[in-house]
Amino acid sequence: MYKFYEFFSSGNCYKIRLLLTQLDIPFQRIEINILKGESRTPEFLSKNPNGRTPVLEIEPGKFLAESNAILFYLSEGTDFLPTDSFEKAQVLQWLFFEQYSHEPYIATSRFWITTGKAEEYREALNQKRAGGEAALKVMEKHLTEHQYFVGERYTIADIALFAYTHVADEGGFDLSGFPAIQAWIKRVQTQPKHISITQQV
């Protein structure tokens, strides 16, 4: 059985819980409390030298890091990843967009605010605002013309972008000006076997 090393409230970790659940794949979860430095211990660094969650242990001693690489690995050969080369590349385009242009702004803001560091990071939070708004605008434009991110169906591109977008308000980003994103969030939430970010599995 897969062992899944995760920090429960992290959206990056939630992505994997959600896909594993929707794929009906059993797994054992192991909480790594990043607030207590548990992702920087020698033991954890032997699993992921970059010291970040999530990490999936595929078989004893065989580790995979980076949430979106794990999504790709788990979804290959399933309905969650297209087989067409160009569509697959479009999925990856959105996964890289998520990690480069979205997560560093929206997820990082949410982390600071939800861990009680809003005052300490006030200036940094202000600096994150424009980037987060820009990412939401790119998503809104796409979702005004499409139901999902790739191929007009639910894929891991939607899972990756859903993880932090649907809790963007916890990072101080107001989605009321993004009606197409709001409608897409509802479409994602009504997929079979959907679980919320707070649901224990």
Added chain:
Amino acid sequence: MYKFYEFFSSGNCYKIRLLLTQLDIPFQRIEINILKGESRTPEFLSKNPNGRTPVLEIEPGKFLAESNAILFYLSEGTDFLPTDSFEKAQVLQWLFFEQYSHEPYIATSRFWITTGKAEEYREALNQKRAGGEAALKVMEKHLTEHQYFVGERYTIADIALFAYTHVADEGGFDLSGFPAIQAWIKRVQTQPKHISITQQV
């Protein structure tokens, strides 16, 4: 023939020039001067709504953005991307590492310094130092034990990480303390049909 929209001095764009050249794929390059705002025009935004280079036009009107998604697309079915599922996922792990934990520090520092903005961004450059050093340490550790990043052979993971690592000095990062990285750089530079970042194609 592919049309390739790029900003020549960008490492993200160089990745694609290098792979296209090593794959013997002809392409037409179109310079997008990001310093003159050419990646934010309505015309360019119709190709990539995220307003970034590189963009590959695969056939008229069919665009792919995000350097590492383009690398994946071009390398599928070639020796530059493993076919084994786990090795392919490991390649993706390093591609996401590159975009999240490496590029935002080393490439951004290089951009500010090489475009004459070092003074203006002095404080931000200082803030980028620790993240860049941490990424280089993760690479050094891996390369102390391995010749290449995945499967002991040259793949797009090496291309992606080579692009900004071999010019890290232009971002103010000294590689003299990273002998395994230096040896790997030489291995990459001696691959068949290698081109340098300044070589016109």
